[in-house]
Structure formats: C-alpha cells, structure tokens
Amino acid sequence: MPLDISVSSKNVTATLHYLRQTERRPVRYVGEPPPGEVSLDGIDDPRDVLIEDGRGREDEFTLDRNGFTLLHSPTQVRDLYSWEEIKAVYYPEVERLLRDTLGASRVVVFDHGVRNAGIEGGRTPSRRVHNDHTVNSAPRRVRDHLGDEAEELLRHRFGVVNLWRPIRGPVLDSPLALCDARSFTDADLIASDLVYPHVRGETSSVAFKPEHRWFYFSEMQRDEVLLIRVHDSADDGRARLSFHTSFENPATPGAPPRESIEVRSLVFY
Secondary structure: OOOOOOOOOOOEEEEEEEEOOOOOOOEEEOOOOOOOOOOEOOOEEEEEEEEEEOOOOHHHOOHHHHOEEEEEOOOOOOOOOOHHHHHHHHHHHHHHHHHHHHOOOEEEEEEEEEEEOOOOOOEOOOOEOEEOOOOOHHHHHHHHHHHHHHHHHOOOOEEEEEEEEEOOOOOOOOOEEEEOHHHOOHHHEEEEEEEOOOOEEEEEEEOOOOOOOEEEOOOOOOOEEEEEEEEEOOOOOOOOOOOEEEOOOOOOOOOOOOEEEEEEEEEEO
C-alpha cells in the first residue's frame, strides 16, 4: 500500500561495522561459544559512511531494483510480544501481504525475532553488516522446513524475504540501514558460519567497498514495514539480496531503545 505520511529527509553519517576480508572463514556463535572461542571471530572493519534518508522517495525503492522496499501495512496484532498472537494473527498477515505484494504462489513463514534492548534479556539490534542467508543456506532452509516437497519446489524460482516492523514508533534509536543492490557485487560477500547449539548454518558478512550506497527510512512507525530480499534464486538481472545493519543514529542521542519484530519467510513463484 502507498505511504500516507510526509517526513523531511534526514541524511546522516554513521559508523557501520564491516568485516575485513582474510583467508580465514569467519564463525559466529549464537549463545555461549565453546571454551577458547569468541562469539564472532574475524576482524571488525568500522567505516563512516553516508546513509541517505529515503523519506519522500519511497516509491523509488523496489525489491527487484534495490533489494528492499517500504510499505504502509497496519497490523491487527495488539501485542507484538505475544508468541500466541504472533503465530495466530501475524504470521497469516505476513504470508498474505507477501503473496499479494510479490505475486507469489505460496509463502511459508519459518521464524521471527523480537528486539528490545530495554528489557532484561532482550535481543539488541545487530551492528554487523550482513545478509541472513547465502546461495547455499537458502535452499537448505527449504529442505529443512518443507521436507518431501523441497526438491520439486527448488526446481522453480524461490526466495527468502525478511519483513521488518517497528513494535513502537517512531524509530529513533538503531534504525535499519540497507545497501542498494545496484552498488555491490557478490564479490563483496564473505560466507560465514553461523553456529547454534545443535545446528550449523551459513550467513554472509560483508567487506567494505566505497561504492556501497546506503539508505534508511527515518522515524519509521508501527504501521510501516520494510521488505528485505535475503535471497532470490532468479539470476536474471534483478536484485537477489540487500545486506543490512542497524546503526547508532548520531541525530538522536539518548533515544529510547528500539523495539522491532522481523519475520523471515520462504517465497515460491
């Protein structure tokens, strides 16, 4: 749905945390790392970059061109911290929105996460430039969640899409920055192991390139969502992903901790 708000543009320069390219494959542990290991190995490569505000230009950004888009999409969910309400109401909302917006034949939500550093034990916004999947781990998701159907589904175009929404607006602390897919190549991605207690996955870290062009949408509200293309199997010139990260907003020191929910879905065409 088209946006119905008008906010003045607020470009910022902020520090984004890339990873330095080395010969060693990076590893990130979710939870307590093994003895002698650190949560994320690799060499942090912080860079000060311009992050352009997409306010007033929302219609310019599409999944196929940029790898992300902003939509006005109110939710019927009253409590976005309620596991039961998220599963019963929000998941079907997300699946319906993605089918209608993307023209998908089938959408399967496979997980979600809530971030709020202001509550005890709450997840903090990620400060690492990354993409949630790789060309290897995205098909693995289909096999993990759809079993006997997977091989037939993988014969056709499929993708992974992250739908990101503020739980409370406006978002002033730790907004989400997204890299325009037209400004990077696959050579900038660094395949990285993601290790949970009982399974090993793969994500992409990112090496800095001065050509990268970054955007965010200032003061996002609860009735807005970002669609982020994590993976698309189509290799026909359209954007196949957009890496992203949160950042410390220099324009809003002392703002309340950001509250957000992200839902990841398998999308089939």
